[in-house]
Amino acid sequence: MTYKRTKVKGSRAKLREYFLQNVDRILDSDTLREVAGTSEWARRVRELRNEEGMNIVTHNDRSDLKPGQYLLVDLKPLPSFGRDISKETRAYVLDRNGFTCQMCGAAAGEPHPFDQGRKTRLHIGHIIDKSMGGTDAPSNLRAICSVCNEGASNLTLNRPETIKLIAQVRRAPTKDQIEVLKWLIQKFEKLTRDFLKST
Numbered sequence: 001m002t003y004k005r006t007k008v009k010g011s012r013a014k015l016r017e018y019f020l021q022n023v024d025r026i027l028d029s030d031t032l033r034e035v036a037g038t039s040e041w042a043r044r045v046r047e048l049r050n051e052e053g054m055n056i057v058t059h060n061d062r063s064d065l066k067p068g069q070y071l072l073v074d075l076k077p078l079p080s081f082g083r084d085i086s087k088e089t090r091a092y093v094l095d096r097n098g099f100t101c102q103m104c105g106a107a108a109g110e111p112h113p114f115d116q117g118r119k120t121r122l123h124i125g126h127i128i129d130k131s132m133g134g135t136d137a138p139s140n141l142r143a144i145c146s147v148c149n150e151g152a153s154n155l156t157l158n159r160p161e162t163i164k165l166i167a168q169v170r171r172a173p174t175k176d177q178i179e180v181l182k183w184l185i186q187k188f189e190k191l192t193r194d195f196l197k198s199t
């Protein structure tokens, strides 16, 4: 192993260095545990991802990875990760957005509609990017899944199949279902009236 082992270096720093030396290479949990020298290694990896914005993916993000495999995709920090956003704000935004990706409609924890082998993981993204003057205020934040966050929007711009569309509406919060209903009634006003008359 090529990483430097020093007594003063913490396990997170050791893992950071090891990932940086192995960009785009699949690392397994045994190796990472050994590098970190602690049973808390998985927590340290999560910190690298969530606090430092390292683009480390697992089988939850990519169907080509097996459980226990980790991969630092590249050196670009996760762009819209909102590391400086408080836990409270994250929770507020996720709840407001019904724990649903605001780009593709995928629901947190469920298989991603465009990659069934992958569980939907939500991040907090900026609507107007910070580089464009956007702020960390909740009004400029939204829930974004890791698929959309990685810019796979060419996939997500496809029109959803009817069955997937209905599934999304079914699992949406009631207030959002009512929004859909309102929008449909408004769009199909005459049809709605005819429909109600006939039932």
Ligand SMILES: [Zn+2]
Pocket: 101, 102, 103, 104, 105, 106, 144, 145, 146, 147, 148, 149, 156
């Ligand atoms: Zn999405």
